[in-house]
Amino acid sequence: MVTSSPVDLVSAPPPQWSDLSATGRRVLLDLLVHGPRSRIRIAERLGLSRASLTRVARELVDSGVVLQGDTLPSATRGRPAEELQLRPQAAHFIGVKITAERIYVVATDLAAEVVDEISAPLISPDVETVVDEISAAAASLIRRFGNVSAVGVGLAADVLRRDGEAVVKASPLLGWSEPIPLPRLLEERIGLPITVTNDVHALTAAHHWFGSGVNHRSLVVYGVGAGIGSGAVIDDELVEGANGRSGRVGHTRVGGTGRVCANGHTDCVHSFVSMPAIELNAGVAPGEYPLAVARARAGGVREAEAFSSAAYALGAVVAESVNLFDPELVSLMGEGLDMLDLAPGAYRDGLVAHLEQVPIESVRTERPPFTFGLYARGASATAIRDLLSE
Numbered sequence: 170m171v172t173s174s175p176v177d178l179v180s181a182p183p184p185q186w187s188d189l190s191a192t193g194r195r196v197l198l199d200l201l202v203h204g205p206r207s208r209i210r211i212a213e214r215l216g217l218s219r220a221s222l223t224r225v226a227r228e229l230v231d232s233g234v235v236l237q238g239d240t241l242p243s244a245t246r247g248r249p250a251e252e253l254q255l256r257p258q259a260a261h262f263i264g265v266k267i268t269a270e271r272i273y274v275v276a277t278d279l280a281a282e283v284v285d286e287i288s289a290p291l292i293s294p295d296v297e298t299v300v301d302e303i304s305a306a307a308a309s310l311i312r313r314f315g316n317v318s319a320v321g322v323g324l325a326a327d328v329l330r331r332d333g334e335a336v337v338k339a340s341p342l343l344g345w346s347e348p349i350p351l352p353r354l355l356e357e358r359i360g361l362p363i364t365v366t367n368d369v370h371a372l373t374a375a376h377h378w379f380g381s382g383v384n385h386r387s388l389v390v391y392g393v394g395a396g397i398g399s400g401a402v403i404d405d406e407l408v409e410g411a412n413g414r415s416g417r418v419g420h421t422r423v424g425g426t427g428r429v430c431a432n433g434h435t436d437c438v439h440s441f442v443s444m445p446a447i448e449l450n451a452g453v454a455p456g457e458y459p460l461a462v463a464r465a466r467a468g469g470v471r472e473a474e475a476f477s478s479a480a481y482a483l484g485a486v487v488a489e490s491v492n493l494f495d496p497e498l499v500s501l502m503g504e505g506l507d508m509l510d511l512a513p514g515a516y517r518d519g520l521v522a523h524l525e526q527v528p529i530e531s532v533r534t535e536r537p538p539f540t541f542g543l544y545a546r547g548a549s550a551t552a553i554r555d556l557l558s559e
């Protein structure tokens with residue numbers, strides 16, 4: 170395992186989250202997402218009386234999670250006395266992304282900024298090993314930061330919430346076919362609250378709070394890599410679905426070349442868009458995705474066609490999301506988006522062919538800077554969110 174820095178940094182214990190009032194949590198969440206602001210503006214935004222905001226501000230300052238203008242250290246003096254701002258180092262969180270090959274673990278502060286990261290090969294995808302590896306990585310970050318409050322885990326799977334317990338229904342990527350009570354297994358080992366979420370839902374929630382999705386009340390995020398998933402935010406709320414499985418777009422049929430996916434569908438998105446599908450269609454060995462990219466760039470016909478089909482299918486499925494949700498913004502994220510550079514025309518064709526009486530100019534699409542660590546950061550953000558929304 171590799172940590173970014175050997176320095177040990179044990180700080181004060183985390184705040185007692187369970188003691189925070191519901192209003193205190195709302196104010197903290199507002200500061201988290203929208204940054205420092207005056208007490209008057211927070212009171213207006215959240216519909217609170219000035220008296221109750223004064224009370225809540227004192228509660229948040231006393232618990233160490235918020236600083237008030239007149240209590241700031243001298244270096245930052247000059248802020249208005251009435252301004253509240255988050256104290257990011259008041260608590261830390263751990264975010265984990267599990268893939269079939271590796272685990273990525275980050276520590277973030279309360280503002281969801283990554284302060285340390287660990288990445289290690291997944292020795293085996295069996296449940297016990299995954300729990301062992303996550304627990305070991307979490308333990309080393311907890312030793313380092315001391316005030317870790319909760320752990321979020323994201324993976325490519327349906328996470329069902331039933332009777333207050335979250336269960337990973339199945340993860341074909343990890344070969345898990347039985348429902349796994351992953352949060353409980355991890356909580357028993359780590360001793361902290363655990364949030365387990367579909368990885369693209371976590372990415373979506375974090376992008377809505379901390380990425381360019383801020384200030385958009387509706388948003389669709391695509392995660393494209395080993396697979397394809399999507400997440401939606403409607404009216405400022407992440408849509409997880411009644412069973413935690415919203416956003417499954419990978420097997421939408423888009424037409425094309427008559428290819429059959431592992432589920433027996435002809436010409437579904439999965440047959441074209443994911444990195445394994447591109448490898449197969451480009452005729453390179455599994456894991457040789459970069460070679461397919463290089464050959465397509467160099468003019469390889471078969472490789473170029475693989476990316477062109479991928480771009481068309483992605484355009485088609487993005488169009489379906491726009492038809493369904495009419496979002497303010499569509500964010501395309503993930504490590505497998507080279508089709509957008511290699512075949513932008515095919516992407517546009519897929520969009521145009523599938524949009525229902527929506528002019529393509531009105532579809533706002535962005536491709537924000539992406540690193541794989543954003544998945545783990547997203548998982549951490551969902552842990553923060555769970556703590557503040559309880």
Ligand SMILES: [Zn+2]
Pocket residue numbers: 419420421430431432433434437438439440
């Ligand atoms: Zn399919």
